[in-house]
Amino acid sequence: MxxxxxxxxxxxxxxxxxxxxxxxxxxxxxxxxxxxxxxxxxxxxxxxxxxxxxxxxxxxxxxxxxxxxxxxxxxxxxxxxxxxxxxxxxxxxxxxxxxxxxxxxxxxxxxxxxxxxxxxxxLISLCSAADLYIKGQGVDKDVKQGLELCTQVAQANSPPAMLKLANYYREVTDVPQDLAAARYWYHQAAERHVHEAQYRLGVMLTEGQGGEPDANTALFWLETAAGEGYAPAYLPVAILYANAEVDPKTGALKPEHLAKIYLWNSAAKARTAAPAQLAEIDRIEKMVLAVMPESWRPDLDRKVAEHLVKYGNK
Structure with missing residues (x-):
């Protein structure tokens, strides 16, 4: 308001x-x-x-x-x-x-x-000013000045500035790519409950961008974002659980991991329109249903439905 x-x-x-x-x-x-x-x-x-x-x-x-x-x-x-x-x-x-x-x-x-x-x-207005300096739009192009402006705001504890700065370092054409810096600023924003930052940090940790890969920490951040309704994180969480270590006693996925795969894959199915992702979701669903007890489905489907209602189209 x-x-x-x-x-x-x-x-x-x-x-x-x-x-x-x-x-x-x-x-x-x-x-x-x-x-x-x-x-x-x-x-x-x-x-x-x-x-x-x-x-x-x-x-x-x-x-x-x-x-x-x-x-x-x-x-x-x-x-x-x-x-x-x-x-x-x-x-x-x-x-x-x-x-x-x-x-x-x-x-x-x-x-x-x-x-x-x-x-x-x-203060976040300095990051909008930074855009203009970085693009050379309405002012002489000065990438260094643009980054310094937005860094001032990020260092003043602004989560939106942290996210924007990370995006600059990861994907903006005019800025020299620095994945380690991007990962650092995503982490700072993720700790301050920025869902997009949690998601992007999780992806970088999964793929080893900007540092060593860390599947466990990646799963933590991705599931944190997914648990609060950030839909892009649903499928990556399901995939990480699908690739989790099997139970050494049974040689199969742990029951709690199997349930998580079904939950997050089902949520992704409800929120995804991209054909390539839907194909992956369908593959995972078939894999899970081949081994998951049918008796689990009503309770898991209820949990998925409650989550989707709670978070709408976030």
Whole structure:
């Protein structure tokens, strides 16, 4: 909700922040209750002079809260709010100018807004500025400067910046690949509950990218992400369990591992559309059903269904 943005920029409204937030209390209560028509009307009452109201109206249009998404209208509200020093609005205005949403694209102006947003406490804006330096978009290309900007934010304990920095080092064409650095920053973000980082770290550990392979730690991170509904991790978890060491006494997979293969493979089947992955899922399913007791299926199917309902299309 919008109130979370306000809390994320301490000191950004020196002297006036308390007053401009206080007059929006009724609007924020309606928004928190999910009453979008009432909330929109109440924010609109204050939109002529209250920059937080302007910013939140932008969020309504950006996120489609109770109305169709309208990026142009969102950008216009963000611009009004940005001009009155709301850091999150300044960041979003930068995005609007990079894309050319409500006016001609202007990456140089966007860079200025990102820097102003960061100066007001919205530090992740430096990583958006980093994109422009790395691409040479609206500014002379300077990969080193771009990496330094985003590294500042990551070192300030920002999980999104950690993830972005790892992605730079792993896959961005303009940045010299450094898989060890990517693995380090994925690990930092993974420890801070970023599901994509947990997944990508797990893949790197599985394949030995950026360091020695470590199947056990890979499984830990992949299953952590999968357990919280991160669908891309489902199939890799099933595969790791399928490749686990067999029980030396029986020469077969341990029962708990067999059950995990079925659970995560079934979850992957429900969330996957890619033909190659579906073929692998089908192969694993046939392997499991050939050895798993039929009596296990009702309970395991129930657990899969409960998980999928809980996490939806995450």
């Amino acid at each position: 919008a109130i979370l943005f306000f809390a994320a920029v301490p000191g950004a409204f020196a002297g006036t922040r308390k007053d401009i937030a206080a007059e929006l209390q009724a609007a924020q209560q309606a928004l928190a209750a999910g009453d979008y028509p009432k909330a929109y009307a109440r924010y609109s009452r204050h939109s002529a002079s209250n920059p937080l109201a302007q910013f939140t109206l932008g969020l309504f249009h950006k996120n489609g809260w109770g109305r169709p998404v309208d990026e142009v209208a969102a950008c216009r509200w963000f611009e009004k709010s940005a001009q009155k020093k709301i850091p999150a609005a300044q960041h979003y205005l930068g995005d609007c100018l990079v894309k050319g949403t409500h006016r001609a694209a202007d990456s140089a102006a966007a860079l200025g807004w990102y820097r102003e947003a960061a100066a007001g406490g919205h």
